Amino acid sequence: MLLSRYAENAFWMGRYMERADSLARLLMVTESFAADQENDEAWAPILSVFYDTEAFNERGKPLTALNVARFYLNDPTNPNSVASAAHMVKENARALRHLISTESWRQISIFQKDIIALQKRRFALSQLSDICYQIRNGYFSHRGIIEATSFRDEVWRFNRLGAALERADQVTRLIDIKYFRFDRDDDHHATPPDVAWWNTLLRSVSGYHAFQRRHSFNADPADAAKFILCDNHLPLSVTSAANAAFYQIERLERDFNAQPGPDVLKAAETLQDRLNSPPARLSGRPLHKFLDQVQVDIMGLANALNERYFSPA
Amino acid sequence: MIKTNLFDDYDQGNEFCEIFGPAAAIDDASLLAKRLSKYKIRTLNQRNRAAERELHNLGITFTIYSDAGAIDRILPFDPIPRQITATDWEKLDAGCKQRVTALNAFLTDIYSKQKILKDGIVPSDLVLKNQHFCKEMMDVSLVHNTYTHISGVDLIRDETGEFLVLEDNCRSPSGVSYVIENRHLMMRSFPDLMEGMKILPVSDYGKRLRGKLMETAPPGIQNPQVALLTPGVFNAAYFEHIFLAREMGVPLVEGRDLIVDDQDRVFMKTISGLVRIHVLYRRIDDEFLDPEVFRKDSMLGVPGVMRALKGGKVSIANAVGAGVADDKAVYAYMPRIIDYYLGEEAILNNVKTYICREEDDLNYVLDNLKDLVVKPVGESGGYGIVVGPKATKEELSAIKNELKKKPDNYIAQPMINLSVCPTLTPNGVRSRHVDLRPFVLTGEDSWVLPGGLSRVAMREGSIIVNSSQGGGSKDTWVMR
Incomplete structure (x- = not known):
């Protein structure tokens, strides 16, 4: 209604x-x-x-x-x-x-x-x-x-859905600050960030201490990237945010008879698949490319939601 | 230490005071007067500031849009309530119902057989040439013959304390949200003042309104869907639209959310598809309502909604064309209108009104301009009013010329000294003029919200209480 x-x-x-x-x-x-x-x-x-x-x-x-x-x-x-x-x-x-x-x-x-x-x-x-x-x-x-x-009505669901998608998107940009320079293969100025930077980043997503508990003493920056992107116990990770979005879409259908339709489902699946299979090594150019693709997927999902729910015939 | 009394410097002049009664017999024995007198002015100021801050934070505001952005303003709130006795209320309640019953009978008549015009009780041209008369509504039958579902009856009180009707409002009268929010504010800020007072509640207005609107739904519908149609966030009264939708628990819609299908049914666009609407409480003016029929450039309206209305597929509150009944020119005939349809004497008297279209009245008005209040007909919000005793020579001669040129455009009334109420001002508690707008809801029959909006002129001596002209408001207590 x-x-x-x-x-x-x-x-x-x-x-x-x-x-x-x-x-x-x-x-x-x-x-x-x-x-x-x-x-x-x-x-x-x-x-x-x-x-x-x-x-x-x-x-x-x-x-x-x-x-x-x-x-x-x-x-x-x-x-x-x-x-x-x-x-x-x-x-x-x-x-x-x-x-x-x-x-x-x-x-x-x-x-x-x-x-x-x-x-x-x-x-x-x-x-x-x-x-x-x-x-x-x-x-x-x-x-x-x-x-x-x-x-807990439809307003709540859409509000949390929007928040989750934005969170997912913003975290990718936060990481990309140090990786967008890997856009070109030949960019020799691009240097990977050091441990200190990753620690700052981990603190900013409230994940620093949890990361220390989860990972071995000499953890690699790539582990930190994976943690911030894909750990589903970290509330600010991209995976957690995306899962929260998927959950809201599901509840909209189940509780409020607001079927997402094929385009939304397909866009959600694309994003989910992407997050489930990150590149083997999350650093350098592959990391930047991955972040870029996740952003495109999020945008695709936002567009599908807009078409389905916000632009009625 | 000298014991100070809040009212030590209070002087009601020759006016009727809403707390102390007539000047001739001041009565400070009421519980409210006694309790108030014990407050320190500082306490009152402190609580008032807290209350106004709360109004801002809760967004109980009207919004003024300019190039610089949106400015949310509160309606100035005065913490000293206005009191109405049970006996007075009994008469007001009956008088308001009678008046609205007559207004609905009048509207039913002029949009069908027009008997009252044929019988010469009200001049035909006054109605048929009125800018609010809507030909589209001729012979459209409405459920329960209700045209004015929500009415505001503006009342003032003379020196003797008699309530007089100043004007009727049949086109989406506003202000009811302040009545209810003012009460909430008083309950939060002055629990000590209110404790044990037997005040009639105002909190069920939303439920009553929804009930009355549902009564007027097209017949045969089990659970009619009501919606409130707003012009949108840019409207100054948007807060009230939100407030009412929330209190009623109905969707708040804009024109762009609605469509009328080829079977003349009205639907709103939801996340689960189209949902039918049966009753539309609209807070937009007639001329913007349906671009198929009225202003073609209206972006606020719903194309086809008049088709839906005529086909009996939707009810619209208030009815299109109801404004003809609240015109200041028609107002003058209200005592006769009440007598004509109900065979009763008016319970609430009009203020004596001179109809400038009638020669005798015009001559009287021209000769006595200094003592009269001249009002343009068909205006609202206090615009264009000339208050004789307070006008400059230039203003008087300007209005004289206008009256001679377009007498039909004006009515005039004697200067009535509005009653006063103790009011908190920067200089302490002073007397300020107040009026009263009770709200009457009508479906199958009428219900009156106990009390109504008490507007107060915040400037000394001013009798212009409109919010657009700097007026404020007070909580209104109807005692049991």
């Missing part, structure tokens, strides 16, 4: 909230890693993995850590910023007001108000991680409130 339009709102509300958190994590990773480097070069890859280099240059600002951080944190004209994501969460929630809990609306309003306040602040780089923590805390209360107060 849910209107297609609201299903779409719920889906995107989930996606944008996840995006705000992922961006905050991405900035924290970059900041903590770039801290002991002498120039701001460490910030350029973020622009590349989001295909944002051109958009950033259009703003005519030099490529400094602070400018890139501001571009992704509080630039409302950048559709891929935390500020834009928070705005879109609010606007989608606004349309859904009568279908979501008052507690979650209240939290979203306050969250967005905080982000707007941030927009007015000219923060220094030293404050970046504090700000990112604040955003992440907003995300955590959001998830908690959603979990604790949402009626």
Whole structure:
């Protein structure tokens, strides 16, 4: 009985909230890693993995850590910023007001108000991680409130479906920061990241300690890649996120008579097969290619969902 | 230490006060007056600020869109409630029902046999040339002959405390969400003030509304599907649309979510396919409702919905064309309309109204402009009103010319001193003018929400209470 339009709102509300958190994590990773480097070069890859280099240059600002951080944190004209994501969460929630809990609306309003306040602040780089923590805390209360107060209806399913897909997508980009340079076989500048970088990354997906427990003392970076991508016990892994998405599709059919249809099922299967058979060695060019293909599969699934549920005849 | 009383500086002038009664016999013995007088002004201010912050956070707002983005504004909330006694309410309840019954009879008549026009009770052109009269609705029969399902009766109170009808609202009157949210806010912020008070509840409005709407569904349908049609998030009253859909538990739809099929049935597009709708509570104006019939450029409407209505496949609340009955020009005839259809005297009197289209009245108005309030007919929201005693010379001469040019466009009323209520202002508790809009729901018969929206003019001496002109609101307590 849910209107297609609201299903779409719920889906995107989930996606944008996840995006705000992922961006905050991405900035924290970059900041903590770039801290002991002498120039701001460490910030350029973020622009590349989001295909944002051109958009950033259009703003005519030099490529400094602070400018890139501001571009992704509080630039409302950048559709891929935390500020834009928070705005879109609010606007989608606004349309859904009568279908979501008052507690979650209240939290979203306050969250967005905080982000707007941030927009007015000219923060220094030293404050970046504090700000990112604040955003992440907003995300955590959001998830908690959603979990604790949402009626488990179609709105909930679509919201969690959108969130899961976005999470899957964003984690691949997080890893790709160090691997997109392997795009070309002949790129000799591409150097694999060291253990320190992987540790930072593991911490950013709340997987560092679990990884230490799971793996031998002298674990390989490729093990870390596999862990973050495919471990189904790690809630932020791509596999976990994708499985969560598949589960929501299944429940939509089972509980709400909203059959996914052949295109959605096929797209989901493609993604699932891909994640079930990663390349033997997850490093270098094969890893980059794999991440790329996963992203394409996720996009394919999102398109199929859009066709099936959000664009009724 | 000197014991301070919240009302020490309060002066109701010659006006009727909603808490202390008429100026001639001030009565501070009510439980509400006694309890309020013990509050410190600081406490009141603190709780008021907390309450307004809560309104923001809960998004109980109307939204103003500009190039700079969306601004969510709250309707200013005043923490001092307005009280209505059980005896007064009994009369208001009966009076509002009577009025809406007559309005529905009038609308049924003018969209069919037009007896009242033929009998010369109401001038034909006043109805037939009215911008809200809808020819498309001629001889369309409606379930229970209900045209105005949701009505707002705007009331004011004179110096003696008599309630007078200022105007009727038969086109999606708004504001009911504030009535209910104001009560929630009071319950959260002032539990000590409310404890043990015998106040009639307002919380079942949504259930009542859905019930009344279901009563008007096309006959023979087991479990009619109701939906609320909104213009969308950009509408200033969007919060109220959300609120009502949520309280009723019905889908909130936009025009683009609906289609009318070749059998004139209305459907909404859901994730499981098309689902039939039987009753549409629409919060969009007649002219935008169906681009097949009315404005062709309407992006908000549903092409074919008038076909569905005429074919008896869907009910629309309020009925298309109901606005003709709440016109300020028709208002003047309401006492006669009530008598004509019901054979009763009006329980609630009109404010004395001069109809400028009638020569005697026009001459009187022109001679006494200084003392009258002149209102354009067919406007709402307090726009275009000229308050004689407060107008400048230029404004008076401008309206004089207008009246001579287009007398049909105006009515005039004597200046009524609206009753006042103690209100929290930056300078302490002061008297401010209030009005009252009870909400009447009609399906097979009518039900009145106890109380209604008390709007308050936040500026000193002002009698313009409309939210679009800076008015606020108060919780309204109907005592058992």
